[in-house]
Amino acid sequence: MALGDTLRGSRLGALLGARAPAGDAAIAAAALRSDRFRQEREGDWKRLDAIVTRIEQGRLRSLSDEDLLALPVLYRTVASSLSVARETSLDAATLAYLEALVQRAWFQVYGPRQGLGRWLLRFLGGGWSRAVREIWPDLLITLALMVAGAFVGWKLCAADPSWYFTLFPAEGDPRVPGAGQAVLRASLFGQSQQNGLAAFAAYLFSHNAQISILAFALGFAFGIPSLLLAIQNTATLGAMLWLFHSQALLPDLIGWLSVHGTTELFAILLAAAAGLHIGRAFAFPGDLPVLEAAARAGRRASTVMAGVVLMLVVAAMLEGFARQLLDATGPRLVVGLSMLVFWLWYFFAFRRDPGALR
């Protein structure tokens, strides 16, 4: 019996010794209840700390699978430690540490999950077209206003040709009212030998993209500036249509414009509609609080906008290369219309669950 006790005692001692040095055992006995709570859980806290620190330093790849799997579990463990500590401990340093640690882990557990690349895949695989479909009322309103803008531009110039200069204030441009058919025709055809097409395309893109981002951002002011920009653009278009119509060159102009215009005008339509979508959420938030409504609208609209930038890349390519290389109206119309069909198909007929790629 006595022998058994001694044995058990020594084994216990060995066990204790294996777990912690003798000094720590003394601390555990002497310290406050909240300190014992801390000592029991400190290992988990430090492990989570180490994992999170590595992720924050961008060394995600150096983490073992085991650690990565443990992250959400440890996060919940430490979060529960925090809620207990808040109610039982007055150790300000430990509390502050836990608060900070749980926050840092929360940032990782609920942080942006995909990088730019993964996001792009999901975006192209359905996220973009869904966002476009979701803002359909704004698309219709903007489309109506843009058509009206072109119509008004045409009518104004037809009534008084001096309007043309207001709408299209390009000095030194040969395309003015009264210009002969030959001059106008020359502006449409015969530029396929030009050098520097690619640079021209790149310039067009970065210029147009910055303008469309601006048009979108202005939606913040209840969407009105976005619409004004869109209308102003199409009024200019209407004025040009009128000018070329007066010299019986309308189909050729439409061909010249449609190569990139179907894509570019579509992009402008989307950008202005996205801006309007946000403005509308501010003006008419519905049942939601204004901030929440704006945030939801903003997320949809920004997805659309990312797509607008992509469309403008395509438009600039078409404008820089295809339009100059295709020197006849027929092929230009074919390219322009097939782009239009493609976009319509992609936005409204291509319905794939972006979640499938997650």
Add this chain to the structure above:
Amino acid sequence: MSAAATSSSATTLPTQRFRLDQARRQRTVLTPEGIPLRFTLATRSARAGALLLDLFLVGAVMVATTIGLIYLAGGTAKAMGQASGAAGHALQFLFILWLAAMFLLRNAWFLFFELSPRGATPGKRASHIRIAARNGGRLTAEMVLARNLLRDIELFLPLSFLLSARDGDMGAAGIAAAGWFLIFGLFPCFNRDALRAGDIIAGTWVVEAPRRKLEQALSAARAAAPGAAGEYHFDAAALSHYGEYELQVLERVLRENRGDQLAAVYQRICGKIGWHAGAGDERAFLAAYYTQLRARLESGMRLGQRKADKFTGPSR
């Protein structure tokens, strides 16, 4: 309880103002697990500093890219001086590269960094702030995208209008436009959460990202020192003077461990509890007082009786 905190109202005020300011910037967000997380909103000055640093870095990278490409272009022109057609194509390619780099630097710099696991641009990381979703949920790519697309009207547009308004080319309209766009630029100054226009659209906010080391437990460390534990014993009356706030001040004083502070606090506590203050053993005394006060306050806490500071009623 420290000399600074209690001796006179004139020195108390800044501390209180600091606490007030801290409290004003505290926001509680419920995580999906149902745990209330306390965030401290980043100060506007920290954000402005982060932005300036980022802009500086973007500018520096832009200049470096431009210089590098010009250098390359010079080399290409020299190497292909004879075959002018090929040189033209190469130069054109470099020009396109330059345009693309400028566009990406202007628009994708913030996107790229805020989508990474660190969730912060270099400027934000330097000022220890980062973005988070306002609703406590996941920070999505759409949010990051939305908040950065609006940077144009918040930053570049007001700036360009301000510059043109100063020239007076546009007259009163220019000034009006500058004022109108300044509203967007100064948006963070007009709301409680310091949201900028992009934050509102995206449903995000900018919070402090604190990093703390786990400090040694004071009570445990002291207990390990031989002979110190049993030397001082305080009765309930001696421990009833102070509350949680004073306990935390005492903890701070003990952690900072500065002789003059320790002595001053020691004198005040002795005066309060009616002991005759000696000298030489201040730290052991204060550590013992800290442990026993904490034990008392924590046991009160477990019973649902909390004493916030020395001005609230007796804890029992």
